[in-house]
Amino acid sequence: MSFYSDSEFPVRDDLADAHAAQFERFARAGIWGSAAQRLAVISEARQSCIDAGMLEAPEDGGALPDVDLPEDVRAIIRCLAASPRDFDMDTYQRARDAGLSDPKFAELVAIVSFVVNLDVYARGIGVPLRPFAEPQPGTPSRELPVEAVPEQAFVPTIPNPPEGGALARELYGPFKPYIMRALSIVPDEFRAHVELEQAQYVLLPKIMNFDYNHHEGLTRPQVEVVAGRVSAINDCFY
């Protein structure tokens, strides 16, 4: 059964499957966060958007967190989830001061961004926010790619080939723009970012083919109107 079988609007299977997979990922240990910590982070992100009036609280939100996040970490999550235009280098520095290492911070940015993504979609098609699954046992992998180096972002990233080596070639192919490489210090989150991008925006190999229509009923210029308007409202320079 489709993840969005209650939608009155047709949802492509690959899109529904990508979203279902992401909710399953939330319930597993990440690279740096346990499943319980990840649930606490995404719960805080969702609640901050509900409190801001950007989302409607679901009747069944699913699993509840049993991890208390430090207040300064909660403030960082709330800023990114509900007020991304205000997130800046000072916010990042507060995260570091709160004890988050760069890869832990990157994983937090990833899963906050992903849960907002998934919740915005549900709101768009008029279905309740999907419930969070119970966190599963497991240990964070603590995979830290040695290829990640300081470039120009707050956190180290894996450069494009050839500087990024074999891992860059595996993850990126010949080239990826910074928006895709941004999460490369946490490779599993990078892969999830790519999967969502391909399901929701355009298949990346076709990104320069402006005659290719990834969404039924929408031409590429129409897609760009939606994308550009959202980013303008969020004051996103990128």
Add this chain to the structure above:
Amino acid sequence: MNPEALVRPELDTGVPSGDLLLEFAAAIIGTDLAALDKARTALAEALGPAAVSGASAVAANFSKNDRVANGIGIPIDDMVFKGTEDLREQLGLNAYKSAENTFRHL
């Protein structure tokens, strides 16, 4: 497409049903549920029900990307930066707080 309509939505996008898409994009990340319901219905009537899913997916995707970009503090890529001086000025993008993530490297 007229990019100025992305920051001044009263302008014509130059894209079929662009006004409906602008309204939907604002409503899906806004706080007025009635406005979203109205924009969703109008979009479905104009472009078909599948377009609601597509537009929601794109809006969701860029909700993600905006947070990843601002959260990780990435600058825009050189090849984009170099070709967009006039457009950035026209749209007022250089005044965005997140522009600092690019300008601090110049």
